[in-house]
Each structure stands twice: as C-alpha cells, then as structure tokens.
Amino acid sequence: MKHQFLLFVSSFSLVLCDLASYLRERENFLENENSRFLGSNLELTSSESLVNDYLMNLKYAELDYGFATADFMQSQNFLISKPKYDSSQVFQFIKQMPKGGAIHVHDTAITNLDFLVANVTYRDNLFMCLVDNKINFRFAATKPDDTADCIWSSVSESRQNSGNVEEFDEAIYRNLTLVVPDPFSEYPNINAVWSSFQKYFVTSGGLICYEPVFRDYFYKGLEEFYEDNVQYMEIRTTLPTIYRLDGSVLSDFQAMLTYEEVFAKFKADHPDFSGAKIIYAPSRKVTEETVYDYISLATVLKRSFPDLMAGFDLVGQEDLGVPLIEFLEPILSGQTESDLKYFFHAGETQWNGMSTDLNIIDALLLNATRIGHGYAIAKHPLAIELAKNRNVPIEVCPLSNQVLMLVSDLRNHPATILMADNFPVIISSDDPPVWNASALSYDYYAAFMAMTSRNTDIRFLKQISYNSLFYSTLDGDSKAEAISLFEQKWDIFIQSFLKRILPSFVSYN
C-alpha cells in the first residue's frame, strides 16, 4: 500500500514537472517566433507602450468578434466590405498615424473619383462619347470630329438634357469604379476583373490627361496622401500623352517637367512633405524592340531629371503580358549602359512555374531594387533567400491583390508567411480610388488585421512605415532627413494621442 502511494505521488509530480516544462518550452517557442516578426526588433518607449496597449485592445476586440462570428471584413471583398473598414476604430487609429511613404502607386489612379466626377467633368469644353458602352472623354475647343464608333456630345449639354443630374453623374461614376453590388457575378475570373480595371484607365485618361486637369489631379492626389499622413511618394507612370485644348500634346520631357513643377509646388506649400519621385513604367504587352525604345527613353530621362526619375518598370496584367525573359537584352543594356534602377512588377500571379511566376526569378536576377507585388515569391524558397540576402523588398498591395482576384481572404495572403520571418516588406496601395479606397491607410489596416498575428502590435506599423522610407530611392542625406522627419511626426502623434486617451498624461520620455 505504502509503495503504491509513493508511486502515485512520484508519477503525479512527474506529470506536473512535464507539464511545467512543456509550458515553458511552449512559451519559449512562441517568444522566439514572435521575435522574428517584421517590426519585432523595435523597442517601444513607455509612451509608445501606453498607446500600443490602447491599440491592441481595439485589435483584440475586432479579431475576437471575427473569430466568434466568422464575420471578418478582411476575408470579404473590399468592393463590398469597405463600409466596415470605415467604421473600425483600429482603422481610424491608423488613419491618424504617420505612415512614411507610399512607394507603389500609379499616376492616373491616386485621386478620389469624386474629384473627377464632381470637379473635372463640370469643367468647360468637355466632350464625351460611348465606345463599347464605356464613356470616352475629351477636352477640346470645339466638338471633336465624329467617327463610326464615337459620336461626340458636350458633357454639360448632355447633363442638362438628361433630366436627372444625379443619375447622370452616377452613370459617369459607375464607368470609372470597379465597385459593383455583386463582384462575384460581375467578375467571374481574373481576366474579367482586369478587363474592367483597364477600362478605368481609358475612361479616366481623357479627363486626367488634359494638361490643366493633369496638374490639378496630381496636386489633389498628393494632398489626399498627405492628409492621410503620408510624407513621401514614388509614383509609377506610363508617361501618358498629355494634351491641350488646341489638340497639341506635351513631349515626354515636358510631361516630366510638369511632374517636377507640381511636386515642387506641393512641397513649397507643405514643407513637412519629403517629396515625390517618378518611376517610368510603360506597358509590358509590347515587343522587344519597343522595350529597347523604353529603356533608351528612361536613360535620357534619368540623365535629364536625376532627382525626379527613380527608375524603370513594366506594367499591365502579367498573365496576359510578355514575361521579363523576353526582354533580357534591352533590360540588361539599360543596367550596364546607364545604371538604370529596376522596380519590376513581378509574380503578380496565382500560377506556379508558368512564365509569369518566373518573372519573380528574373526580376531578382536582373538586380531589381524592389519588386512590385512579388505575390508569387512564397513558392520559391531560393528566391526568398536571395531577396533577403540582397535586401530586396517586395511592395505588397493587399487590397489590390484582393480586388484583382489573387486572394479572396487576406488571411491567406502569402506575404503573411514572409512577414512572420522578417522578410523586407513594404505595404502600398497601387490604385486605391478604383476600388473606392483612398491613399494608404486602408492597406495598412488590412495588413495589420489580416496578415499579422493577433499579438503583432504597433511595432509592425512603425516598421512598415520605416521600410517605406528606408527602401525608397531617396539618396543618403534626403533619406536621413525623411526618416528623421518621420520620427518627429511619430513622436508628435504618440504624445498627442496619449493626451487624448489619458487627459492627465504628462510626457516622461
């Protein structure tokens, strides 16, 4: 009997001992894992920790609600879940937070659609016609000549004659936006959604590319990002043809001068803005010969505008475009002859082992400075290693990837896995107004809620903001100044937020 009792005690303590060591091991494991997450190297001040506690309570509440109800907005298409984003307190927090730079956006999709509809389409000398049920616009001194498939009419007269101005404007809006009541039936596959997406650029192009509008559109776009607490931008452009009322057009050189003037004016009006740069990014659906032309133009522009021109990229739907492997010679010549920097959109695809998936390998081997999207990189462990070793970041645009149908539930975005292991990631917004987002906060919020762990905190948000400046093409001094400006803005934000949530708070950092 005594013997049996001893056995019981010893086996019980053995279990206890095992349980304790198991839990310790588990805790160590999770701690180690957390220490590898993007941003986990940052140390928080006591003020930041207080703000972080506040933010994390909001994050926990939203996630726990989603876990309990399976109603999680980032798992739903942004085209229908956007109102939920707007009502989120975490989103409101992120909106107020300094976010560094937006370094993956496209020039003709940076400004709210309301500006185009309510402002630009009300300007004089605007004409419209319907081609394949899509509106084309054109500013002209007199009505342009009709063609078989395009019968022009004055927008102001058509609006007046429509009998319902609101409905008329709504129809224009519908021609520009991807937002529809039922995206699943409207866009049955990736080609369908891309086809509508590309129509946006046709319809908006006639409005935006009129020289006076072009200047206003850019200025307004910079303002929207600035008001969203973005301090720096790198903007891809196809260098679209900018036209005047008399039908004359600007040369590429004049177009670059226009960007330069708008950026300079904006910076003069907003001294705490670190500036903006241009990445020349024409269509990838072209011949090798055309890419030679692109590269020589990029080289000339880089020489003429060394501070403004950041580098070169190719854009358009990758799966229907031409892969980088077809353009090796012109791309290599650009690098050897003029030290052109590359920012290729690469691996914006769901396919594995196909030509577009392999763009990710070519982008890396071609020494890309950054990779646009890089969605496919998670399937290539050697590419991940190479990118990490060379410190080549990917520019992840969560909402773009969801709306353009690479991933329906953002929790399944492959960058989630990369960020869990401190892979260099930048979060940006691609073409936000087309899906009724704006500036940068929606994408930061989506990444924070759906693409990080429940316990990932404000350090992640601070790190992606740092990354957007650290991996920018700002040169040494300007980069240091931009980072120092970001830190000042961040401190002001933390202190003013603390005063709001803890009115009796006195700074002690």
Ligand SMILES: [Zn+2]
């Ligand atoms: Zn893009």
